[in-house]
Amino acid sequence: MKPFLLLLVVLMSCGAAGTAVHAQQPPLQPQEEFVPIDQLPPQDQLPAAPLLVAAYCFIVLALFGYLLSLARRLTTVQRELERLEGDVKRSGGA
Amino acid sequence: MPNWFLPAAAICGLMFATAPILIANAPYESTMGLVQKIFYVHLPAAWMFLLGGVLCGVASARYLFKGDPRQDRFAWACAELVVLFGALTLVTGPLWARKAWGVWWQWDVRLTSSLMGWMVAVAYLLLRKYGGPGSDKLAAGLALFGLANVPFIYISVNYWRTIHPLTTVVPTLPTSFGVPLWFSVATFVLLFVLLLRMRVRLEEQRARVDALYLSMDA
DSSP states (O other): OHHHHHHHHHHHHHHHHHHHHHHHSOOOOOOOOOOOGGGSOHHHHOOSHHHHHHHHHHHHHHHHHHHHHHHHHHHHHHHHHHHHHHHHHHHHHO | OOTTHHHHHHHHHHHHHHHHHHHHHSOOBTTTBGGGGGHHHHHHHHHHHHHHHHHHHHHHHHHHHHOOHHHHHHHHHHHHHHHHHHHHHHHHHHHHHHHHTSSSOOOOHHHHHHHHHHHHHHHHHHHHHHSOTTHHHHHHHHHHHHHHHHHHHHHHHHHSOOSSOOTTTTTTOOHHHHHHHHHHHHHHHHHHHHHHHHHHHHHHHHHHHHHHHHHHHO
């Protein structure tokens, strides 16, 4: 009698679990038609590639621009420093 | 420049050339798809933005309390990098958001506090450029506000309702996303160090020029 009771409990548990899982999942519906992308709402049809390319281009251009600006400023200051040091040496020697 | 600068610059260039390959080979995220790959530059840029804010604030505090001009030069250099990396963050973020959220901008606490942090750094630079004598101390005070804003920016997504991803996203990344991200982070850290060194060098040279002018006047 005991194995039969155990089997009944197991089967009932599986059935209850299966019912619960089935109840939580939305019913699957077969796709009845294909929708062209241009009929989607604007948010859904927005292509990602231009945004991605714009982001990476901006990163590269901004970093390159800053590097150029920094190098130019460093060169200017270096030249001014060399000129001043030359002036100081000349005035010291005179 | 120090001896390590050129080898480090070469390594950084190599890493910048390698990073896009790793990023291109990373899998697409299930809900955002291709546009999620902005993450690999947006997040490192944002971290450098926050790191710059912390360094600028700490150096400014040390300048205010100890009066060491080297700290002031360091803070000035950091503030410029905060503006640079903040701009990268604030431009790449909306480009990602346009696809992922459907809007360019959302006035939520993470985005707004980041914009405020960036504007504090811009104000710092404007003050240094046009503030005249005494602007160094004023700017240092301003940098303390920028420093106070940094933890607020970081934790804001965990305490307020927002559509921005939480800070828990990064520790739970699978390896396929994690490898390109951490490589990109290492690249940005190295770039940050190199740019900071160059910018500090510029301030050092300017200080030498000023000292020479003063010695000529005396």
